[in-house]
Amino acid sequence: METPDLLEIVDVSRHFDAFLALDKVSLHIKAGEFFTLLGPSGCGKTTLLRLLAGFDQPDGGDILLDGKSIVSAPPEHRPLHTIFQNYALFPHMTVAENIAFPLRMAGHAKKDIQTRVGEALENVRLPDKAGKYPDSLSGGQKQRIAIARALVNRPRLLLLDEPLSALDAKLSEQMQIELINLQKDIGITFVYVTHDQSEALALSHRIAVMNGGKIAQVDIPSRLYGFPNSRFVADFIGKCNLLEGYVRDQQGECVTVELDGLGPVHVCRSEVTLAAGSRCALTLRPEKIRLGRSSAIPGASDTRTSMSVAATDSPLDDESHFTGHVHDILYLGDVTVYIVTLANGVQLETLLANSASGRTSFFDVGDRVEVAWSCDAGHLVQD
Amino acid sequence: MQRKVCYKYLLSLPPMAYLLIFFAAPTLIMLFATFRYAGEYGGLAPWYLQENGRLTLDLTLENWQRLVATDIYLRLFVKSIGYAVATTLLCMIMGYPLALVIARSGRKYRDLLLLLVILPFWSNFLVRIYAWMIIFSPVGALTRMLNGLLDLVGVGPVTLMYSPTAMIICLVYVHLPFMVLPLYANLEKHDLDLLDAAQDLGAGKWRRFWLITWPLSLPGITAGSILVFIPVLGMFAIPDLLGGTNGIMIGNVIKQQFMESRDWPFGSVLSIMLTVTAVAVVLLGARLGQGRGGRG
Secondary structure (H helix, E strand, C coil), rough: CCEEEEEEEEEEEEEECCCEEEEEEEEECCCCCCEEEECCCCCCHHHHHHHHHCCCCEEEEEEEECCCCCCCCHHCCCCCECCCCCCCCCCCCCCCHHHHHHHHHHHCCHHHHHHHHHHHHHCCCCCCHCCCCCCCCCHHHHHHHHHHHHCCCCCCCCEEECCCCCCCHHHHHHHHHHHHHHHHHCCCCCEEEEEEEEHHHCCCCEEEEEEECEEEEEEHHHHHHHCCCHHHHHCCCCCEEEEEEEEEEEECEEEEEEECCCCCEEECCCCCCCCCCEEEEECCHHHHHHHHEHHHHHHCCEEECCCCCCCCCCCCCCEEEEHHHHEEEEEECCCEEEEEEECCCCCCEEECCCCCCCCCCCCCCCCEEEEEEECCCCCCCCC | CCCHHHHHHHHHHHHHHHHHHHHHHHHHHHHHCCCEEEEECCCEECCCCCCCCCCECCCCCCCHHHHHHHHHHHHHHHHHHHHHHHHHHHHHHHHHHHHHHHHHHCHHHHHHHHHHHHHHHCCCCHHHHHHHHHHHHHCHHHHHHHHHHHCCCCCCCCCCCCCHHHHHHHHHHHHHHHHHHHHHHHCCCCCCCHHHHHHHHCHHHHHHHHHHHHHHHHHHHHHHHHHHHHHHHHHCHHHHHHCCCCCCHHHHHHHHCCEEEEEEEEHHHHHHHHHHHHHHHHHHHHEEEEEEEHHC
């Protein structure tokens, strides 16, 4: 039996004057899930979070927690807490008083509060900070106290509003690992808002990609990365080459696509049936593209190097090969990115890991190179 | 580094000199005056005598003895402190909601509302008090309306003029902006996320105010209270014009000593005591405000 939905968001809309911030958004979040709302700024993810917390009211639709509508409940009566972007620790209260706040509001006994604050401080490994004031803490410590405060009375749901955006990259990565472990240990459902796709991929069980007030796609991170359902998602999650073209023919999972300026290629991973003649784009991740010296491949011709010259009705290779020249090089340390210009000006972003030490790149700008990818490397999108 | 430090002291030199010349020195001169005799025609008598070519000091403790000889001055001080405390409390009760509303209103209206708060400053202080005299006068509209209403319920007529009520109304009226402005400056800086966080963690409207907004605004309350309390404590113009014979405060007596009685030494004694009282109250207030709420 499937785990029941903890949180159901049903056709929720929100307007701000003429601006439609949320357009009939529906989501189902399961108990114990680490769920992320991901999208560029202005996509509606923060609006949705504020609706969940109760700071704002939807114009239409319903929000159900454990099957009961919470739309009419004020924030103080909702069994969920929020981690604010700037942590929102009370500056005039000590760390212990901050953590005790939700327990005090719920009317717990003094003794009970004391033990639970102690436990909470142990959980975030800051037991010696109880008597300190927030402004004497570092960013990472404030973050952990904010989490301890929000979790101390065990809410049904924890909402996190870009909680790592104020931390530097190293600390942010460390906090990501802590968040994953914390969520696993306590089992409380997290709804996490971020615009950082790598953070979302690293943390989440499932991700909802939002764009223009709508849900673009909801899926587990690996499927979101591997099978984006639109040009927007493909482009927003990770780096992606989008090669435009049209559908020539489909046989089962195998589609023949005529790429603009490049000619026909095989794509063997289509889950949907595409109408012949319709426009589509091949999404190709840089790391899925193989890159080699053009001379290494015998019989390389300018546009299309292929062992079987393409004919409309004859099956294509499992591999697509093209030649081009290196247009730009971007050295990133662990990898080097090569921008390759193919025939007709089509540009592809590819990368190679810098396994050989002391070298910044395997190719120079202007070198003739060959790119290749297998027929299951890419994925077709139409939206 | 060395240069920076140098500049810092150089820049603070003019204000330091100003305060030394115009505040510290006069206070010391006044303190010295409390030990001297009054001059025959006002002013101060010389502080030394020349007898047989020898100089002798001519100083006295008489003025201080006069202060403690009767309890009339103590009662005047207590009464003045009472007026100052009442005015400060009323300014706080009326000024806090006003400052909060201004601080929480849209940016568009905020400047306009602040302008309205300081608008009375544009006309002269004394002119405004004379205006109150007209309002409070027995034939004034306010008194007649009030007495008309009281007559309906069978209560005898009252006079507002020369009453403590008139004094308090006018004192609050004059000093309200001094409470509102520092409070506004404090409240306007509050991080509203803190209120959202408190609500999110289960605090209702009243607890959000008393546990978050109020303690965070204590520095503003302290500043506003000091700005109201001190001038009211030494006030003489309002009691002079509106207080009548029973309404005098310590400020009136000090003025009397320097003007009508021409007794500068005793006026100085009362002035020094006024300063000491003000400093003591401010220190006490700062101490109270310095608690947990003093942060942020």
